Amino acid sequence: MKLKSLLMGATMLACMGPAALAETITIATVNNGDMIRMQGLTDDFTAKTGIDVEWVTLEENVLRQRVTTDISTKGGQFDIMTIGMYETPIWAKNDWLVALNDLPDSYDVNDILPAMRGGLSVDGTLYAAPFYGESSMIMYRTDLMEKAGLTMPDAPTWDFVADAARKMTDKGNEIYGVCLRGKAGWGENMAFLTAMSNSFGARWFDMDWNAQFDSDAWKKTLTFYLDLMNDAGPPGAANNGFNENLALFQQGKCGMWIDATVAASFVTNPKDSTVADKVGFALAPDAGLGKRGNWLWAWALAIPAGTQKEESAKKFIEWATSKDYLALVASKEGWANVPPGSRTSLYENPEYQKVPFAKMTLESINSADPTNPTVDPVPYIGVQFVAIPEFAGIATQVGQEFSAALAGQQTAEQALEKAQALTNEEMEAAGYK
Amino acid sequence: MARAVSTRKKTFYTIAAWAVGLIIFFPILWIFLTSFKTEAEAISDPPSFLFFDWTTENYGVVQERSNYVRFLWNSVILSLGSTVIGLIVAVPAAWAMAFVPGKRTKDVLMWMLSTKMLPAVGVLYPIVLIARYFGIYDSYLLLITVLMLINLPIIVWMLYTYFKEIPVDILEAARMDGATLRDEIIHVLTPMAIPGIASTLLLNVILAWNEAFWTLNLTTVNAAPLTAFIASYSSPEGLFYAKLSAASTMAIAPILILGWFSQKQLVRGLTFGAVK
Amino acid sequence: MATQHSRSAARFMISPAVILLLGWMLVPLIMTLYFSFLDYRPLRGIFDCCVGLENYSRFMGSSSFWDSVTTTLSMVGGILAITLVLGVLLSLLLDQPIWGQGIVRILVIAPFFVMPTVSALVWKNMFMNPVNGLLAYLWKFMGLQPIDWLSEMPLFSIIVIVSWQWLPFATLILLTAIQSLDSEQIEAAEMDGAGSLSRFVYIIMPHLARAITVVILIQTIFLLSIFAEIFVTTGGAFGTRTLTYLIYQRIIESQNIGLGSAGGIFAVILANILAIFLMRIVGKNLDA
Numbered sequence: 001m002k003l004k005s006l007l008m009g010a011t012m013l014a015c016m017g018p019a020a021l022a023e024t025i026t027i028a029t030v031n032n033g034d035m036i037r038m039q040g041l042t043d044d045f046t047a048k049t050g051i052d053v054e055w056v057t058l059e060e061n062v063l064r065q066r067v068t069t070d071i072s073t074k075g076g077q078f079d080i081m082t083i084g085m086y087e088t089p090i091w092a093k094n095d096w097l098v099a100l101n102d103l104p105d106s107y108d109v110n111d112i113l114p115a116m117r118g119g120l121s122v123d124g125t126l127y128a129a130p131f132y133g134e135s136s137m138i139m140y141r142t143d144l145m146e147k148a149g150l151t152m153p154d155a156p157t158w159d160f161v162a163d164a165a166r167k168m169t170d171k172g173n174e175i176y177g178v179c180l181r182g183k184a185g186w187g188e189n190m191a192f193l194t195a196m197s198n199s200f201g202a203r204w205f206d207m208d209w210n211a212q213f214d215s216d217a218w219k220k221t222l223t224f225y226l227d228l229m230n231d232a233g234p235p236g237a238a239n240n241g242f243n244e245n246l247a248l249f250q251q252g253k254c255g256m257w258i259d260a261t262v263a264a265s266f267v268t269n270p271k272d273s274t275v276a277d278k279v280g281f282a283l284a285p286d287a288g289l290g291k292r293g294n295w296l297w298a299w300a301l302a303i304p305a306g307t308q309k310e311e312s313a314k315k316f317i318e319w320a321t322s323k324d325y326l327a328l329v330a331s332k333e334g335w336a337n338v339p340p341g342s343r344t345s346l347y348e349n350p351e352y353q354k355v356p357f358a359k360m361t362l363e364s365i366n367s368a369d370p371t372n373p374t375v376d377p378v379p380y381i382g383v384q385f386v387a388i389p390e391f392a393g394i395a396t397q398v399g400q401e402f403s404a405a406l407a408g409q410q411t412a413e414q415a416l417e418k419a420q421a422l423t424n425e426e427m428e429a430a431g432y433k
Numbered sequence: 434m435a436r437a438v439s440t441r442k443k444t445f446y447t448i449a450a451w452a453v454g455l456i457i458f459f460p461i462l463w464i465f466l467t468s469f470k471t472e473a474e475a476i477s478d479p480p481s482f483l484f485f486d487w488t489t490e491n492y493g494v495v496q497e498r499s500n501y502v503r504f505l506w507n508s509v510i511l512s513l514g515s516t517v518i519g520l521i522v523a524v525p526a527a528w529a530m531a532f533v534p535g536k537r538t539k540d541v542l543m544w545m546l547s548t549k550m551l552p553a554v555g556v557l558y559p560i561v562l563i564a565r566y567f568g569i570y571d572s573y574l575l576l577i578t579v580l581m582l583i584n585l586p587i588i589v590w591m592l593y594t595y596f597k598e599i600p601v602d603i604l605e606a607a608r609m610d611g612a613t614l615r616d617e618i619i620h621v622l623t624p625m626a627i628p629g630i631a632s633t634l635l636l637n638v639i640l641a642w643n644e645a646f647w648t649l650n651l652t653t654v655n656a657a658p659l660t661a662f663i664a665s666y667s668s669p670e671g672l673f674y675a676k677l678s679a680a681s682t683m684a685i686a687p688i689l690i691l692g693w694f695s696q697k698q699l700v701r702g703l704t705f706g707a708v709k
Numbered sequence: 710m711a712t713q714h715s716r717s718a719a720r721f722m723i724s725p726a727v728i729l730l731l732g733w734m735l736v737p738l739i740m741t742l743y744f745s746f747l748d749y750r751p752l753r754g755i756f757d758c759c760v761g762l763e764n765y766s767r768f769m770g771s772s773s774f775w776d777s778v779t780t781t782l783s784m785v786g787g788i789l790a791i792t793l794v795l796g797v798l799l800s801l802l803l804d805q806p807i808w809g810q811g812i813v814r815i816l817v818i819a820p821f822f823v824m825p826t827v828s829a830l831v832w833k834n835m836f837m838n839p840v841n842g843l844l845a846y847l848w849k850f851m852g853l854q855p856i857d858w859l860s861e862m863p864l865f866s867i868i869v870i871v872s873w874q875w876l877p878f879a880t881l882i883l884l885t886a887i888q889s890l891d892s893e894q895i896e897a898a899e900m901d902g903a904g905s906l907s908r909f910v911y912i913i914m915p916h917l918a919r920a921i922t923v924v925i926l927i928q929t930i931f932l933l934s935i936f937a938e939i940f941v942t943t944g945g946a947f948g949t950r951t952l953t954y955l956i957y958q959r960i961i962e963s964q965n966i967g968l969g970s971a972g973g974i975f976a977v978i979l980a981n982i983l984a985i986f987l988m989r990i991v992g993k994n995l996d997a
Contacts, residue, residue, distance in 0.1 A: 026653060026654055028653075031665050031666070036498065039498065040497075040498075054653075054654045056653050056654060056657070056661075057498075057499070057665040058661070058664045058665055059664050059665065059666075059667045059668055060668075061940070061944075062649065062664045062667075065650070065961050066649075066650065068752075068961065068964065069557070069558075069561060069650065069961070072751035072752065072964065073558065073561045073562055073565055073751070074565065075561060075564075075565050075570055076565070076570075077570060077571060077653040078653065090752060094752070094753075094754050174840070183944070183946075184943075184944055184945075184946040185944060234839075234840060235839040235840060235855060235857050236838065236839035236840065236857035236859070236860060238857075238860040238946075238947070239833075239857070239859050239860055239943070241668075243668045243673070244838075247476070247841065248840060251476065251841075253840065272472065272473075274473075389750070389752035389753050389964060390963065392962055392963070392964075393958065393959075393962045393963025393964070393965070394963075396944075396958065396962050397773075397958070399946075400944075400945065400946040400947075400950075403860075403946045403947070404946060404947055404948075406860075407857075407860035407861070407947055408860075409860075409947060409948075422771075425771070426963075429767060430750075442805075442806075443805075443806050443807065443808070446802065446805040446806065446807045447807040447808045447809070449802060450802050450803060450805070450807045450810075450813045451807075451809070451813055453799060453802065453817070454812075454813040454814075454816035454817050455816060457816060457817050457819070457820060457873070457876065457877075458816040458817070458819050458820075460820070460828070460831060460832065460835075460836065460873070461819050461820065461823065463831075463835060463836075463843065464827075464831055464835075467835065476841045478841075478846065479846060479850075480843060480846055522725050522726050522729060523726055525722035525723070525725070525726075526722055526723045526725065526726035526727070528722060529718070529719035529720070529722040529723045530719075530723065532719075533715050533716060533718070533719035535716070535719070535720075541723070541727065543984070543988040545726070545727075545730055546926075546930060546984065546988075547980065547981055547984040547988075548730050548733065548734045549930045549931075550930055550933055550934070550977070550980030550981070550983070550984060551734065551737070551738070551976075551977060551980070552933075552934055552952070552953045552956055552973055552976040552977070552980075553934060553936070553953075554936065554953060554956050554957040554960060554961070554969075554973075555741055555956050555960070555969065555970065555972065555973025555974075555976055555977070556737035556738070556740075556741055556973065557960065557961075558740075558741075558744065558960065558966050558970075559736070559737040559740035559741055559744075560737055562740070563736070563737075563740075582729060582730065582733040585726060585729065585730060585733075586730065587927075589726055614715070614718055639821065639822060642824075643822075643823075643824045643825060645824060645825055645826050645937050646936060646937070659824070660824060660826060663824065663826050663827055663830075664826070667826065667830050667941065668830075668834075674834060674835060674841075677830060677831075677834070678831075678835075681827045681830070681831065684824060684827060685822060685823050685824060685827060688822045689819060689822045689823075692818065692819075692821070692822045693815050693819075696814065696815060696818060699881075700814075700881055700884075700885060703881055703882060703885065
């Protein structure tokens, strides 16, 4: 008995000892460049606050699997989770996240871009702080565009893009006019295709939650995409996601690439990109219906409810998403490598305005409207996603059908038919109808 | 015994075997080579084989970003721990099955194997909830237990088939001499069983080392092994072949080296009763 | 022969393993069974008892279910076929007198030590990628159009990747079996003028029957739960969605634990049917 209490005392001391000296918080994050940079700068945070940080850096799909399981079982493994604009409102509604409504004045919460703040809030309360935000835009090769005898307007149409892509394509020399996402997944090809379909006047659901894949607008979207990719896309496009296309573009194999605005800093970075000085930017295309095919996304830091280290976690979020952090990165790595798309003040900074893609990124972000994403009215929020819990599962299955169509295993009609059936089936089972 | 073989035949077989061996080994060699290239070199067209500027910068980047030693240490603890505890549980069971077979021995053995067919993802939530209930998430205790349990059937099976080949007469002779059960195990059985136990140990260390579902889903920091280390290098933004190769080399090198040095021991007991 | 005493001792020695495995099997299984009768969707905050057999009928009723069963069977079958055929040939080759046998054997067993995630990542990105992959260069070098492996022949590609990992295992077991073959028997057959083909068919193959059944049994157990290779390469697209992967999608991606658990129960049943089937064959072979 004595021994036991002694042991217990020792254990408690061992547990409390370090906690009294320095608390350690555990942060789950995705292995994107900006986060890895943040990880490298952790010492600055520890020096300022005395709080230690353990990083769990995982590939995006694995990260999602881990944090979702953890939060839905209240596993309590993380003090901060890196989540997106899709998860935030759903989790917040379940009371799974700590509200970030008591941030100090110095943090200047009003400085956060309104689009980002809106997407990460529920009923006006912020639940996750944007680490970086993005929309999508066209990145194109100025030299190839010139060679094709064309000039890229700031706000092109899909017809122009398709025409330019076909003219730039030179398969013999492994130049492909356009690289687009084809890899199945709600955050991969479906992010692109859903945003694209918005500009073609399509939508996921009508006001009564009926799937709309049988509409002409979706048929037009998918056939346009498939025809374009078959004529001017790279081989193996059905397995290309963001990373694969980035690699192709950096190698100089793509004429145009429509994807996340954060990619701009990678393709213009001469260290990794062979075409760093030949990249131009333009808004995502439209089809004359008043909506552009660009999305809106933010990687944000959120605190799961129930963590014992809420105060320390808040301190970290204040540090990582502050203006000072942006200045810190700029002083170490240059303005082009600052995490973009989160703060208004960044875009007002004359130093940052010199970055070639700053203006187009801001314009793209501002032109996306999650509350009013489509031409026809919809019952949901979200540009390239539908902010309901069932969406990820459904969209990944739909994405697999579309990806199979791109791989030539089925026609656009067959893919849409299956998508329509499975979406309606899932929605019915989920109790929407 | 010695069949006379012409040198010509031997040359032919040697060339064929080496060719096949190199083809099979090539992907691993390629990972190793790529890990010393720059990212640009890694995707150069045409691919460079040996003549490129060898650089260790990828290892530097990986080392700077993650605490490789901790992941490695956890891998060692988990794979060894689960295997040793598995052996402690399995040796008596396999011994009993092999030497005192009952009517249902075979059924029990088969049933044990069938537990390995539970789809891991199907029981993920139950296990996570149990782990949370006992507060042992991300601990050696949990991971060693889970890894031990998923490999236990294989351990029992391997030992059983090996023990069965040990002639019973020897045991009976020992029993005649008045040896107790303990003596039997310690002095008679163990020396004969060592090769089988050694190869069982090796095989299961390998299996536990490479297990990537539970080790990824039940760990965060404290018990995270090399499989979690790899998950932070798979498909990040930008070019990553060289860094992925460096991380992969670091993840597989320890077990590969162990495997190579112990392959004789591994092979000796790896029969699963396939040899009569 | 065995005394009452040793019997009870034996029972005592077996029991830890049996109890542990029983616990490991029953506790999660009962929980899964329980979940499968619930409407359990954590993202909606729903945890409702009880929906009867609804989850089962939905899981069975969707067209993806039967597709996934066929995919699972063809994937496992394909991998078994490749590893067995190549494994027999390779072990015959390695049994021949060669210079540097030890090194060749090391080269051949190396893939077995590679983590499935690593091997899938490397095959996908560095070999099968149609633009930057090594196979694409090889094809271009030969003047052919590079193949887009993972979307043109996705199932075959995954079978190749997994076979590469498991070929060493099959080869090793088969090789040990071949080496145990009485060489006098072969010599006698040679004397009798039996050609190498008939030697193979009448002497070597029957001798290998046990080893082959063992390889089938052990590999099937592991192959039924293939996950990392699919997760990393196709993510279940292009008809590579196995039953395990389908359950993963239901539970993790759709966060419908009830539905996924029903799928899990099906997978257990399927695995046990296969197991009984296999055990019959193996059991018979091992008794002999």
